[in-house]
Amino acid sequence: MIAEKMKPLVQNNSAIRVMFEEGKRLASIYGAENVYDFSLGNPNVPAPEEVKQAIYDILENEPSTMVHGYMSNAGFEDVREAVANSLNKRFETNFAAKNIIMTVGAASGLNVVFKTLLNPGDEVIAFAPYFLEYGAYVRNYDGVLVVVSPNTETFQPNLEELEQKITEKTKAVIVNSPHNPTGVVYSEDTIKKLADILRAKEKEFGNTIVLVSDEPYRELAYDGVEVPYLTKYYDDTIVGYSYSKSLSLPGERIGYLVIPDELNESELVITAATIANRVLGSVNAPSLFQRVIARCLDAKVNVEAYDKNRNLLYKSLKEYGFECIKPEGAFYLFVKSPVEDEKQFCEEAKKYNILIVPGSSFACPGYVRISYCVSYDTIKNSLPAFKKLAEEYGLRG
Secondary structure, three states: OOOHHHHHHHHOOOHHHHHHHHHHHHHHHHOHHHOEEOOOOOOOOOOOHHHHHHHHHHHHHOOHHHHHOOOOOOOOHHHHHHHHHHHHHHHOOOOOHHHEEEEOHHHHHHHHHHHHHOOOOOEEEEEOOOOOHHHHHHHOOOOEEEEEOOOOOOOOOOHHHHHHHOOOOEEEEEEEOOOOOOOOOOOHHHHHHHHHHHHHHHHHHOOOOEEEEEOOOOOOEOOOOOOOOHHHOOOOEEEEEEHHHHOOOHHHOOEEEEOOOOOOOHHHHHHHHHHHHHHOOOOOOOHHHHHHHHHOOOOOOOHHHHHHHHHHHHHHHHHHOOEEOOOOEOOEEEEEOOOOOHHHHHHHHHOOOEEOEEHHHHOOOOEEEEEOOOOHHHHHHHHHHHHHHHHHOOOOO
């Protein structure tokens, strides 16, 4: 009855979502305060006060047709102009409203990109570990996801293998920094080398290779780490952004694409992407929240709260004998499993009401992802359970 394309998705339903549902089940048995759910990147930090005030002001003072009505499929022009101006101020870019397409979050934005770019059989390269939905998004348009194996020493992208895997069928390379699930920020040196490789391969094959930068965690960087803005390093770049993390609005599904003038055939790509936004069924990004984010472009995420969580969890797990690199951004720890089968380790963790996600869900088995966008008390209360789990595996700090 169901489509052939859906069958593997049904059989391999997201382990993240499955673990999230398991958390709700355990909470109903043991009480939410006794379940330590680190499965989902669902921000616990509340949205900035500016968001609430913007909603009130807009609904009170703006005409209904300006808030709830149809607009261009690319979004309200004044909102797009405000986003472009904000980016120009922050990153010394030169975008205009025409370079911005408002989208239903970053996920829909990526689907717009791949709908716009891919012919059947075209290849998109991703660096493991990666957000596993990338594969589904590419296959939605009969593309082929090509995976570069992980560099488990630094989790910077494996550029030597990338160079080997680019072919004449390569249409795009997708990167995510700050990174889910590792928390790594790709360095400027990494980005420059990546851009050099792509330019050389474009010349070799005579094809445009688009660098797709997935950036929902851009604002979440610690210890003064700079996150390079990729359009400044490589002309054929498209940026996808979401306010899910920066303004704690994951359920509102609001984001945008940046398609710079420097991109090859940019005007045609902008037109096609605007149409893709419509024909995929979104039609346009949520109208109220377009208006809201235009008023909140200078609002700041509470990075200090995530940093406090990061430091406590990282320090404690290292003391208990777990291995992981310290994240520079996002809100995840990517921890090496004490046994080869990390799924078995996740099952053992559930005995202590700890819910974590196996690294195989990100094409990187042998590791687990721990999302620390929870309350500080959840982390503090979970530490005795983590310590018992470490002792069960004979770990020593």
